[in-house]
Amino acid sequence: MSVRLVLFGPPGAGKGTQAVRLAERLGVPTISTGDIFRANIAGDTELGRQVVGYTSKGHLVPDELTDALIADRLAQPDAADGFLLDGYPRNGAQAAALDALLAADDHELDLVIELAVDPDVVTARLLKRAQIEGRVDDTEDVIRHRLSVYAEQTSPLAEIYVNRGILAQVDGLGEVDEVTGRLLATIEQFTGELPQ
Template identity: 65%
Template sequence: MSRRLVLLGAPGAGKGTQAVRVAEALGIPAISTGDLFRANIKGGTPLGLKVQEYTSRGALVPDSVTNDMVRDRLAQPDAADGFLLDGYPRNVAQVSELDAILADAGVALDLAVELEADPEVVVPRLLKRAEIEGREDDTEDVIRHRLDVYAQETAPIAAVYAGRGLLTQVDAIGEVDDVTTRLLASIDTAIG
């Protein structure tokens, strides 16, 4: 059975950690746009050079470049029977683009999974991570701003998928193993 999944969640909800664990358990690739950017830059690909043009001057990578990168990655043989997207789509326009990418391949998304995390739990978690990783710019104000940006730009994606009956929500607070167990059970319940 195919598993074509999108993982949603605010900064600090544990998307990166859970994406790898869930993808491994399901035998599908975890595809992170951040990883795609880095791999294309390192590989000197035409898309990587475009990404570097923007990131080197501190600009956001335009949707068109991100969309092309995701399209290219989803066309790889290891994603033929499933994937877990982490960090894409980031806005409603990218939802439409993902729909088109999948339609061109003759497949559809199976499920969007949203990791829910209370900001009052996430903020201290991100402050601790910033301290451990030496991210001096990750102050409480910056973190709260990132959470606000997520709520404005990315959270509406959940509403789109809910309207299609493709959204399941999972509590992301707790031990990592417990969250993984909840995620896998939720996916199993939603799509079998």
């Protein structure tokens, strides 16, 4: 199945889990900015060294560098017939950069899915995960701050994609299989194809 898809939602919405499951069913690669950052850092690439220059100081990686990493990844052969982006774009500037990148190859996004979850449920989920994984930095205040940054910077993307008629909101709460089922049904509804 050829599909160019973006999955976004607040921290703790289950994007990573769902992205891997969907990509497997769709036969396209999952492209996660976090994974790309880690791979470039591990490979000691020039881009990876630039990423470390920002993250080691606690700064966000600038849009231009993130855009360059995504462009490099989308140019790889396995992404030629489609992809599932997880964690990108995060803001309007990145959305515009992605549009330009796809338009250069006469492509566009097929669908953008927002995993909708209740902030209190997500906070509880992340606090539990922090406890299990020993993430001492993931306090309730830190989690709520991350959620407010998401609401301020990333949520406005929904309006961009609603105006294009390619945004679907899917309830991200429930058992993992239930949420996957909702996502697959949404993809089928928008694309007219049933993921295998």
